[in-house]
Amino acid sequence: MSSILVYLSTSDDKIRRSSLEVLSRCREIADRDGADVAVVLASGSASGLVGEAASYGADRVYAVVNPEFDGHLNAPLAALLSQIVSVESPRLVAMAGTEGAKDVVGSLSVKAGLPVLPDVSSFDVAGNEVVAVRPVMAAKKLARVRSAAPSVIVTVRSGSYAAVAKEGRGERVDYSFDYAESVGTAVLRDVASAKVGAVDLSEASVVVSAGRGVKDADGKALLEKLASTLGAAIGATRAVVENGLYPATAQIGQTGKVVSPELYIAVGISGAIQHVAGMANSRVIVAINKDEDAPIFQYATYGIVGDLYRILPALTEAIEQS
Amino acid sequence: MVLNAYDASAVEEALVLRDQFGGHINLLLVGPQSAAETIRKALAMGADSATHLVYEASSDLDSGAISEILAAELSGAEYDVVLCGKQAQDTDAGLTGGMLAERLGLPYTTNAVGLEIDGGQIVVTRQGDSGRETILLPTPCLVTCSNDMNDPRIPSLKGIMASKKKPISSRPVESAPDNATTMVGFVEPPQRPAVTMIDGTDEAEAVERLVRELKNTSKVLQ
Ligand SMILES: Cc1cc2nc3c(=O)[nH]c(=O)nc-3n(C[C@H](O)[C@H](O)[C@H](O)COP(=O)(O)OP(=O)(O)OC[C@H]3O[C@@H](n4cnc5c(N)ncnc54)[C@H](O)[C@@H]3O)c2cc1C
Numbered sequence: 001m002s003s004i005l006v007y008l009s010t011s012d013d014k015i016r017r018s019s020l021e022v023l024s025r026c027r028e029i030a031d032r033d034g035a036d037v038a039v040v041l042a043s044g045s046a047s048g049l050v051g052e053a054a055s056y057g058a059d060r061v062y063a064v065v066n067p068e069f070d071g072h073l074n075a076p077l078a079a080l081l082s083q084i085v086s087v088e089s090p091r092l093v094a095m096a097g098t099e100g101a102k103d104v105v106g107s108l109s110v111k112a113g114l115p116v117l118p119d120v121s122s123f124d125v126a127g128n129e130v131v132a133v134r135p136v137m138a139a140k141k142l143a144r145v146r147s148a149a150p151s152v153i154v155t156v157r158s159g160s161y162a163a164v165a166k167e168g169r170g171e172r173v174d175y176s177f178d179y180a181e182s183v184g185t186a187v188l189r190d191v192a193s194a195k196v197g198a199v200d201l202s203e204a205s206v207v208v209s210a211g212r213g214v215k216d217a218d219g220k221a222l223l224e225k226l227a228s229t230l231g232a233a234i235g236a237t238r239a240v241v242e243n244g245l246y247p248a249t250a251q252i253g254q255t256g257k258v259v260s261p262e263l264y265i266a267v268g269i270s271g272a273i274q275h276v277a278g279m280a281n282s283r284v285i286v287a288i289n290k291d292e293d294a295p296i297f298q299y300a301t302y303g304i305v306g307d308l309y310r311i312l313p314a315l316t317e318a319i320e321q322s
Numbered sequence: 323m324v325l326n327a328y329d330a331s332a333v334e335e336a337l338v339l340r341d342q343f344g345g346h347i348n349l350l351l352v353g354p355q356s357a358a359e360t361i362r363k364a365l366a367m368g369a370d371s372a373t374h375l376v377y378e379a380s381s382d383l384d385s386g387a388i389s390e391i392l393a394a395e396l397s398g399a400e401y402d403v404v405l406c407g408k409q410a411q412d413t414d415a416g417l418t419g420g421m422l423a424e425r426l427g428l429p430y431t432t433n434a435v436g437l438e439i440d441g442g443q444i445v446v447t448r449q450g451d452s453g454r455e456t457i458l459l460p461t462p463c464l465v466t467c468s469n470d471m472n473d474p475r476i477p478s479l480k481g482i483m484a485s486k487k488k489p490i491s492s493r494p495v496e497s498a499p500d501n502a503t504t505m506v507g508f509v510e511p512p513q514r515p516a517v518t519m520i521d522g523t524d525e526a527e528a529v530e531r532l533v534r535e536l537k538n539t540s541k542v543l544q
Contacts, residue, residue: 011451072450072455074420074432098451099432099433099450100450102432103420103432104420106416106423106424107430109421110389110424111424115384115502116417117503118385118414118415119414135414136414137412138414139511141508141510143506143507144505145503146504147502147503147504149502149503184429185460186458187457187458189445189457190455190456191452192454192455192456194452194453195452202451206542241470242470248449248470255468280511284536284540286536297519298517299514300517301514302517302518302519302535303517303518303519304520304529305519306525311525314526314529315529315533317529318526318532318533319543322543
């Protein structure tokens with residue numbers, strides 16, 4: 001095997017943790033099979049991130065310094081990645097399954113002539129196949145999938161692997177890319193970023209999530225207090241995104257984000273499969289619900305039956321005191 | 323056969339656009355004979371006509387193959403916007419829309435939660451990783467729709483009656499393209515350990531027990 005190519009997504013001038021997770025996994029496969037790991041960084045801050053990419057195992061770093069890539073359009077990124085695919089002829093192209101990646105991968109697949117195994121929770125190169133496991137049916141089942149194509153794209157669910165520092169050679173390849181040539185006809189007008197709380201959801205080791213049991217600003221404030229005491233990120237169900245209490249960037253589940261923190265606290269959440277699909281791989285799950293028959297308790301490590309408006313302040317206080 | 327939630331949102335969005343700006347909505351589906359029922363549902367919502375490309379084993383086809391069949395059907399056709407569901411509700415793959423757009427050479431965007439028309443351009447709001455992105459697309463273009471985009475209407479009795487008279491052009495897919503990926507089988511997801519329910523004489527006692535467990539047993543708190 002020659003090389004594995006990893007696209008590293010950035011946010012706020014940092015490499016996303018989910019991208020480092022994918023890079024770590026690829027380093028592991030490459031070490032076993034005697035291959036190189038090449039990565040692509042495309043952003044205004046790409047130069048400053050070469051060292052970090054190397055420290056997580058990149059041998060070659062294609063750094064394309066252009067702030068245009070920070071605002072998201074799919075055409076230029078698909079064009080860039082397909083060009084680098086033709087330079088590298090990688091055995092595997094891997095990337096974190098962010099909304100940005102999902103927006104690009106269909107086009108990239110056709111442009112570069114590579115099939116995709118999308119949204120996988122594990123992947124490997126085995127002989128002449130790329131094999132993977134992917135959750136289906138709102139993550140109720142895990143499907144084993146494979147492709148015998150000479151080169152295959154995988155997009156990877158966040159939290160599927162640990163990000164582990166391991167030095168790669170870190171050779172920088174200055175790749176000149178004609179952005180204007182490939183931008184196409186779409187125009188990015190605006191990005192309205194909507195952050196909830198101080199901690200990024202997909203990077204957090206503790207997540208406190210609100211469901212419809214959180215009914216109003218008072219409930220929100222109680223939840224925020226608990227989250228800030230724990231240094232936790234705030235998540236939400238579709239129900240409280242729909243009713244406007246939380247922005248869609250906080251939504252966890254089948255159509256939202258996938259998280260797998262050390263600790264997930266589900267507050268006033270019933271546990272619909274479409275929500276569970278996004279959090280079932282959390283290490284420890286605490287459920288707080290007034291209905292003892294709520295399905296969320298089937299997934300929880302610890303459950304408390306009761307009124308969240310009484311339990312949240314007590315819990316925040318107990319944590320502050322301990 | 324149910325109409326996938328994301329596809330239902332795509333149909334709803336098309337209806338809103340047609341009712342505002344005029345035009346014709348044609349449904350396009352690759353699927354077994356029994357999927358005619360799904361088509362009828364979307365016609366009953368208000369779409370004008372449908373093309374059913376009949377392929378019994380369509381669930382064995384991967385996104386690459388499906389998008390090839392769709393692209394063959396649409397190349398040379400005239401349209402302003404192609405709307406797709408952002409993913410299938412069972413496989414969650416989310417690839418067909420983007421692949422189809424690239425095959426047709428169309429600009430596209432995915433995971434749309436809003437769509438408007440402004441001076442002949444399609445203005446799409448998409449849910450991105452850290453916020454909402456507003457993207458302008460010229461026509462023709464392709465947009466994949468999130469179920470967070472709208473609330474698909476329930477067909478009225480009148481709509482259901484009318485749907486029976488709407489034209490469905492039904493043709494077999496003579497030869498399906500080869501799959502480049504294969505689903506080999508299922509494995510059971512790992513079982514989570516049984517829940518420990520925690521109570522106490524009051525909230526204070528219960529949460530104190532919980533915090534002790536989180537510290538001493540699970541070691542997720544310091
Ligand atoms: C195609 C599709 C995709 C979807 N994608 C997603 C997704 O990505 N993410 C998602 O979350 N959902 C998704 N959904 C929606 C999902 O099916 C559920 O409707 C949703 O998750 C329910 O949210 P909830 O648990 O907050 O609300 P509910 O189901 O209404 O539950 C509220 C819970 O709060 C409890 N409660 C009420 N008051 C209190 C109180 N005072 N104290 C303690 N507990 C209280 C109740 O007992 C109840 O269990 C999707 C649905 C479809 C069809």
